[in-house]
Amino acid sequence: MQDEFMLTGLRKPRPELVRQVRVRLAEIEAGEHRTAVRRGVMSPPLRWAACAAAVLVLACAFALPSVRAAAQAFLDLFRVVNFAPVTVQTDRLRQLAERQGIDLPKMIGDRIEVVQAAGQPKIAPTLEAAGTLAGARVAVPTWRPVGLEPQRIEVSGTETLRITGNTASLQRLLDSLGIDDVSAPEWLDGKIVTAHVAPVVRIAYSDGNRHAMLIESRQPQVLLPPGADLAQLADIALRVLGVERDEAYRMAQSVDWRTTLIVPIPSDVSYFRQVDVQGNGGLLIGTVRTRGRQPSQVATQLLWSSGDRVFALVGNLRPDELFDMAQSVQ
Amino acid sequence: MTSADVEHTGGPACASAAGEQSWDAVFVEQFPRVYNFLRYRLGNEAIAEDLASRTFEKAWRDRQRYRRDLSKFSTWLLTIARNLAIDHRRTEHVHAPLDAALEAPAEGTPEKEAERRSNFARLSALLAELSDRERELLALKYGAGATNRAIADVTGLSESNVGTIVHRTVAALRSRW
Numbered sequence: 001m002q003d004e005f006m007l008t009g010l011r012k013p014r015p016e017l018v019r020q021v022r023v024r025l026a027e028i029e030a031g032e033h034r035t036a037v038r039r040g041v042m043s044p045p046l047r048w049a050a051c052a053a054a055v056l057v058l059a060c061a062f063a064l065p066s067v068r069a070a071a072q073a074f075l076d077l078f079r080v081v082n083f084a085p086v087t088v089q090t091d092r093l094r095q096l097a098e099r100q101g102i103d104l105p106k107m108i109g110d111r112i113e114v115v116q117a118a119g120q121p122k123i124a125p126t127l128e129a130a131g132t133l134a135g136a137r138v139a140v141p142t143w144r145p146v147g148l149e150p151q152r153i154e155v156s157g158t159e160t161l162r163i164t165g166n167t168a169s170l171q172r173l174l175d176s177l178g179i180d181d182v183s184a185p186e187w188l189d190g191k192i193v194t195a196h197v198a199p200v201v202r203i204a205y206s207d208g209n210r211h212a213m214l215i216e217s218r219q220p221q222v223l224l225p226p227g228a229d230l231a232q233l234a235d236i237a238l239r240v241l242g243v244e245r246d247e248a249y250r251m252a253q254s255v256d257w258r259t260t261l262i263v264p265i266p267s268d269v270s271y272f273r274q275v276d277v278q279g280n281g282g283l284l285i286g287t288v289r290t291r292g293r294q295p296s297q298v299a300t301q302l303l304w305s306s307g308d309r310v311f312a313l314v315g316n317l318r319p320d321e322l323f324d325m326a327q328s329v330q
Numbered sequence: 331m332t333s334a335d336v337e338h339t340g341g342p343a344c345a346s347a348a349g350e351q352s353w354d355a356v357f358v359e360q361f362p363r364v365y366n367f368l369r370y371r372l373g374n375e376a377i378a379e380d381l382a383s384r385t386f387e388k389a390w391r392d393r394q395r396y397r398r399d400l401s402k403f404s405t406w407l408l409t410i411a412r413n414l415a416i417d418h419r420r421t422e423h424v425h426a427p428l429d430a431a432l433e434a435p436a437e438g439t440p441e442k443e444a445e446r447r448s449n450f451a452r453l454s455a456l457l458a459e460l461s462d463r464e465r466e467l468l469a470l471k472y473g474a475g476a477t478n479r480a481i482a483d484v485t486g487l488s489e490s491n492v493g494t495i496v497h498r499t500v501a502a503l504r505s506r507w
Contacts, residue, residue, distance in 0.1 A: 003500050005507045006472040008449035013365045013382070021361065021383045025390045274354045 023320040026271060026286065082260040083283040083303055084251070085272050092242035095177065109163040109193065118159035118197070123152065130155050134199040139216060139309070143328035145321050147207035154202045165191040165225075170236070179239050185232055191225035205315070212315030212325065219308050230257040237262065263303065277304040277326050286319055302326050360404055361386065363474040364411045370473030371415050371466060373454045381418060385411040405483045408474055412466070412484055419462070456503050464499045471496050 124130035131138045133155040170184035198218035205212045224230075235252035239245065241264050263283055265272050272285040282304030300322045301314045313326050364385050368378035388410050457465050470481045478496070482489040 002504060003472070005449075005504065006453070006468065006500060009370065009453040010366050010473070011369070011450070013362055013379070017365075017379050017383070018361060021386055022357070024383065024387060025357075028387060028390055276354065276358070 019320065022323075023318075026273070026284075026319045082256075082281050083263050083274065084255060084260050085263050085265050085274070085283055085285075086238060086241055086243060088241045088264045088266060096240070109165045109169070111164040111166065113162040113164075114159070115162050115194075116158060116160040118157040118199075121154040121156040121202070124155050124201075125153075127153065129153075130201050130203075133157075134201050136198075136218060138201050138203070139311075139329050140203065141214065141313075141325040141328045142330060143324055144205060144212075145207075145210065145317060145325075148205045148210060148212060148317075149207065150203055151206050152204045154204075156200045156202075158199055159197045161195045161197075163193045163195065165189055165193065173240065174236070177240060181245055182236055182239055184236070185229065187227060187229070188233075191228070193225065194223040196221040196223075210315065210317055212313060212317055212322065214325075214329070215312040215314070217310055219305070219310060233257075234262075261303075275302070275304075275323070277302065277323075278306060278329070280304050280306045282326070284319060284323065356403065357386070360407055363404070363476075364407055367408065367411055367469050367474035367476075368415060369450075370453075370457060370469035371412075372418065373458055377418065381411065381414045384414055388414075402480065402483075404476070405480050408470065408476060408480070408484050411474075412470075415466075452507070456506060460499065464495060467492060467496050468499060 122133055124133055127138050127140060130153045138153075165188035167184045167186055167189035170188065174180075174182065174184060197220045200215060200217040203214045205214070231252045234255065234257050235248050238248035238251060241262075243251070263285075265285065272283060275282045275284045282302055285301045285303075287299045299314060299316055300319050301312065302322050303310075303312050304326065305311065311326070311329065313322055313329075315322060317325070361382065365378055365382040368381045368385075369375060372378055372381070385407060389407055457468065460468070466485065467481060467487075470476045470484060471478075476484070478489050478492045481487070481492045481496075485492070487495075
């Protein structure tokens with residue numbers, strides 16, 4: 001049927017309309033959370049624990065110049081292209097924190113050798129100086145909310161870690177969590193994983209009341225032992241995080257773990273959403289708290305990767321402001 | 331944009347992790363279809379924008395109620411949009427099918443935008459002369475890019491009936507295009 005003329009009226013929605021709808025949906029989600037809080041669905045301590053855990057987990061992904069940063073990078077596996085948000089029950093996070101911390105690599109190797117330490121972060125007076133310290137040009141947002149000015153630039157050094165796999169240690173963790181339908185793989189025992197974390201640049205912005213921090217780094221490099229079964233490790237990691245058996249297996253088998261970063265998200269954070277940042281996959285996470293009876297946005301966090309770089313933008317800005325800042329980073 | 335079939339099984343309530351279509355991917359893909367369905371259906375840019383926005387707000391609020399065993403997510407979205415359009419038609423009897431559409435901000439070059447507006451104006455004028463049912467079916471078919479099967483699910487008509495009406499109506503419009 002010759003019906004091409006019927007398609008001549010199609011039109012893309014205005015970008016501004018699309019943006020407005022996205023913001024509206026985020027507001028609705030935040031509102032749902034506030035309603036839940038008002039109804040007393042979540043106790044304040046638990047809510048704060050969840051928010052703190054979310055911030056901690058995200059900070060670990062890029063920010064901390066410590067074992068955690070490189071350890072988290074273990075799952076980066078060569079190149080972060082996608083982010084896989086995994087909802088984790090706050091009880092499970094608490095369990096993990098009490099046992100071994102929430103660093104996934106510690107589950108498989110209790111011996112982590114710091115081959116090259118990052119050292120204390122250095123203050124850079126200018127972007128150029130930060131670029132020199134980091135060994136790469138520093139990308140910055142070309143758009144910021146009015147009044148938000150750069151306050152401080154920090155650069156942490158290169159760090160290289162060597163992690164030795166320990167099957168018995170992992171099995172003990174699985175046993176302690178009551179996970180008896182998967183076993184720690186024998187091939188892991190004694191195998192060496194080397195993680196190389198590039199310098200991390202952190203730029204803090206503020207107008208006195210509102211704050212944001214852009215965190216950026218080149219992609220971490222990870223050397224895995226020959227024959228490493230990534231899907232098997234991912235399956236175990238997901239189970240440890242509390243994902244149901246069938247779902248963990250399905251996800252482990254279907255995701256490309258060489259390009260995907262697991263982002264554990266406490267089950268009661270306000271909202272999270274996979275988004276598009278400059279044509280790249282990203283993850284937007286928001287936490288909300290109440291001040292007296294007035295709800296207020298606590299923290300919005302946006303993670304994305306672009307080419308050989310990974311970024312995190314965190315702050316107490318509105319989601320649309322943070323999103324616009326991220327879109328302008330170059 | 332094409333009239334490609336709308337065939338999805340994922341939804342926001344089930345798109346919690348990689349391996350399934352994320353809500354953002356659903357939004358990027360489905361929002362233009364819902365939006366164009368409403369433009370074709372109502373012929374008014376501003377109202378189409380408003381109802382498209384309300385469609386997604388309602389879907390987002392009700393996302394826990396979506397049941398994938400009952401319908402595809404895209405069909406569910408179109409059903410919401412259709413109901414909003416029906417409600418709008420019930421309460422608004424005066425329509426300005428062309429003027430509002432022509433006031434929308436331009437996209438692309440001025441020449442292409444002028445051509446696009448001209449085409450939509452011609453098309454909108456033709457659609458305005460159709461019956462409600464005919465116009466709704468064409469809006470679903472060409473605005474939303476839905477399959478006859480999906481249209482049947484949304485409207486309650488049989489698939490063959492949808493095909494017959496769409497074919498006959500388009501043939502009539504083509505002769506006047």
